[in-house]
Amino acid sequence: MISRRACFRNLIQSLRTGSTASKLRSSNCYTSRTAPSLQPVVELSPDSDDEYADVDWDNLGFSLRPTDYMYITKCSGGDSFEEGHLSRYGNIELSPSAGVLNYGQGLFEGTKAYRRENGRLCLFRPDQNAIRMQAGAERMCMPSPSIHQFVEAVKQTAFANKRWIPPPGKGSLYIRPLLMGSGPVLGLGPAPECTFLIYASPVGNYFKEGLAPLNLFIDDEYHRATRGGAGGVKTITNYSPVLKALTRAKSRGFSDVLYLDSVYKKNIEEVSSCNVFIVKDNVISTPATGGTILEGVTRKSIVDIALDHGYQVKEQCIPVEEVMEADEVFCTGTAVGVAAVGSITYQGKRVEYKMGDQCVSQELFSTYMGIQKGDIEDKKGWILEID
Ligand code: COI
Numbered sequence: 001m002i003s004r005r006a007c008f009r010n011l012i013q014s015l016r017t018g019s020t021a022s023k024l025r026s027s028n029c030y031t032s033r034t035a036p037s038l039q040p041v042v043e044l045s046p047d048s049d050d051e052y053a054d055v056d057w058d059n060l061g062f063s064l065r066p067t068d069y070m071y072i073t074k075c076s077g078g079d080s081f082e083e084g085h086l087s088r089y090g091n092i093e094l095s096p097s098a099g100v101l102n103y104g105q106g107l108f109e110g111t112k113a114y115r116r117e118n119g120r121l122c123l124f125r126p127d128q129n130a131i132r133m134q135a136g137a138e139r140m141c142m143p144s145p146s147i148h149q150f151v152e153a154v155k156q157t158a159f160a161n162k163r164w165i166p167p168p169g170k171g172s173l174y175i176r177p178l179l180m181g182s183g184p185v186l187g188l189g190p191a192p193e194c195t196f197l198i199y200a201s202p203v204g205n206y207f208k209e210g211l212a213p214l215n216l217f218i219d220d221e222y223h224r225a226t227r228g229g230a231g232g233v234k235t236i237t238n239y240s241p242v243l244k245a246l247t248r249a250k251s252r253g254f255s256d257v258l259y260l261d262s263v264y265k266k267n268i269e270e271v272s273s274c275n276v277f278i279v280k281d282n283v284i285s286t287p288a289t290g291g292t293i294l295e296g297v298t299r300k301s302i303v304d305i306a307l308d309h310g311y312q313v314k315e316q317c318i319p320v321e322e323v324m325e326a327d328e329v330f331c332t333g334t335a336v337g338v339a340a341v342g343s344i345t346y347q348g349k350r351v352e353y354k355m356g357d358q359c360v361s362q363e364l365f366s367t368y369m370g371i372q373k374g375d376i377e378d379k380k381g382w383i384l385e386i387d
Contacts, residue, residue: 053163053202057170060204062335067173067200069160071153074182076193079143084153086160089199099181099191106180106236107136110334111297112172113158113200113386115165116374123175123384124372126154128297133179136233141190142179150177150196155386157198162387164202168373171204174335180236206273206335207255213342213355214255214331216271218320219245220347223262224269224292231269231292238294242272256331258344260320261292267317274333275299276341278318278326279360285322288315298332298368301382305367311360320346328354330361338365 055065066089073084099105109129114122130150137144145153154175158165165173177198181191207214222245224238225231231238245257258276261267269287270276275296277286284306289295306313323329329341340361343352356362370376371383 048163050163052167055164055166055202057166057202060166060171060202061208062174062203062206064201065164067161067164067202069157070200071157071198072195073145073149073153073197074193074195075143076183081143081145081149081194081196084149084196086156092195092197094182095184097184097186099183099185100236102185103181103188104235104237105140105142105191106178107133107140107142107234108179108236109133109177109234111154111175111177112203112334113162113165113175114172114372115168117168118374120374120385121158121162121165121387122372122374123154123158123386125297125301125382126151126384128300129154129177132234132295132297133177136230136235137179139230139233140181140235142181142194144179145196151384153177153196153198155384157200158386161200164200166202166204171202173200174203175200203335206333206337207339209255211339213340213353215253215343215345216256216258216329216341217249217252217254218258218260218268218323218344218346219249220260220265221245222257222259224259224272226262227292229292232289232294234294239272246272254345258323266319268320268323269293271331271333274331274336274339277302277330277332277361278323279328279330280322280326282360283312283314284360285314285316285318287318296333298334298336298338301368302332302338302364304380305364306360309363309367324349324351326353328359328361330359338368 068089069086070089071084071086073081075081094101111126111129112124116122127147130147134144157175158173161173175198179196182195183191183193185191224242249257256271256273258271259269261269268276270293277284287293303313323344331339338361340355340359341353342355343350367376371378
């Protein structure tokens, strides 16, 4: 076991060799000093020189395993965030009248760090999360970190928590950037201070089914988003309203809920936790984004891969009847990855879909994973090495 000081020195040395060095405030990057209004108060893990944290890597689900460090910075007035820093992962302090607590002024993102067979640590398109956070911040009246600051912060968080990045093929380190109105408000309005925070947790499969096909339920009572609302950005307020439909569907044995548009109640939109695609006669379709559907990073990547593979891809309205007649259905998302759908139930009728190795979704998933693992050349510059 090396000392905390030596561990710190090693980290700084490693970061100096990469572009993250300039962004680290070496004076406090490994202490518990933080912004005055957000003090981490709990120290959860001792420093360790071990390559891996003590985790049962074969049984990772999608639940929180606190890691060593989180990143934090804030913006009080103006548009720029202070230079951020890493601090021990722990609880944060918020005013009871913080905008995020009272009016839901908050956004989140999700991206993953992977460990390749050759030991290299990689991120997948974190710039896309940065761009999406900027769009969301604009919608939610918050300043946002620059793309550079966002990506550097993600890199720092992943690197500082690298012992929590699972061995190759066992999962990934899920990285959760948050942007929130942390300053106090009473009357409705944007908070005077915003906080950008990133934490991470090692994860395996999102669904308890593992890699088995999903059984979705189409809910025609609850909707996820409305026209003119904020369904197209990753605001925290898009997620708890679906809990009612989701818990009800899960209690009936379904994996997740597929929502319909709230105007006509006839076109599919997305699943609680991911985007959706259908395949019919080798043509791939996914609901067009138009303010009610999240522009998923995995969604966008799969569309690009499908076009490269020569498929026709349509982004359009998809009536529920077409879904019930599709050959294949699959879901995409950072947390979910690419997941085949085995069945959909709508108004008491259950249809089953083609599954297995010959499916379009499998073909696209193999390429997507191949690029991440380094087995397929990354011609698009999607992979960012962090070490
Ligand atoms: C993600 O895929 O990263 C998400 O944010 C979905 C969330 C419900 C886990």
